[in-house]
Amino acid sequence: MNKTIKLLLCIVFTLSIGAIGGMATATGVNGWYTTLNKPVFNPPNYLFGPVWTLLYILMGISFYLILQCYNPILRKRAVVIFCIQLFLNFCWSFLFFKFQLLGISFIEIIFIWFSIILMILTFYKINKTAAYIQIPYLLWVSFASVLNGSIWVLN
Numbered sequence: 001m002n003k004t005i006k007l008l009l010c011i012v013f014t015l016s017i018g019a020i021g022g023m024a025t026a027t028g029v030n031g032w033y034t035t036l037n038k039p040v041f042n043p044p045n046y047l048f049g050p051v052w053t054l055l056y057i058l059m060g061i062s063f064y065l066i067l068q069c070y071n072p073i074l075r076k077r078a079v080v081i082f083c084i085q086l087f088l089n090f091c092w093s094f095l096f097f098k099f100q101l102l103g104i105s106f107i108e109i110i111f112i113w114f115s116i117i118l119m120i121l122t123f124y125k126i127n128k129t130a131a132y133i134q135i136p137y138l139l140w141v142s143f144a145s146v147l148n149g150s151i152w153v154l155n
Contacts, residue, residue: 010067011060017086018056021093022049028097037154042147055140058133059086065130066123078122085115102152109145116141 029045063082069075088111096105116138124131 006067007061007064010064011057014056014060014063014086015053017090018052021090022052024093024098025096028100032100033097036151039147039150039154042151051140055137058137062123062130062133065127069126071126074122074126078119078126081115081119081122085112085119088112088115096148102148102155106145106148106152109141109148113138113141113145 025048029048059082063079066075066078066082069078088108092105092108092112095101095108116134120131120134120138123134
């Protein structure tokens with residue numbers, strides 16, 4: 001398969017997962033989320049879409065770079081870890097926005113954070129660029145964890 005097509009498919013894959021989670025987010029953001037007490041550092045709602053879009057694109061690029069690994073054992077492990085973190089990421093939107101489970105979503109986002117650390121460490125052994133471009137994702141989820149926890153405490 002052409003490398004450009006493979007790269008685009010990886011990006012479309014991650015963006016699609018994000019878009020489905022985004023649908024759950026959209027229903028909550030315009031509904032009950034507006035009534036919650038939020039910390040002063042809560043960013044404006046319009047910021048979340050572009051940030052997550054960029055992060056999903058970076059995930060897709062990383063995924064593509066990992067798929068280029070010739071070692072099937074390392075590649076398989078990296079793909080499994082990538083899929084686990086992506087699944088956890090996907091679930092968080094539903095837990096927080098759709099089902100309004102603030103405490104459960106906080107616990108779940110901590111699992112996402114650890115899975116991102118594991119993903120970065122695993123990717124680093126295969127492709128340093130694939131690992132490094134996940135640092136913004138780790139930083140954003142770190143911030144989102146504090147935000148999620150703060151919203152839970154305030155409500």
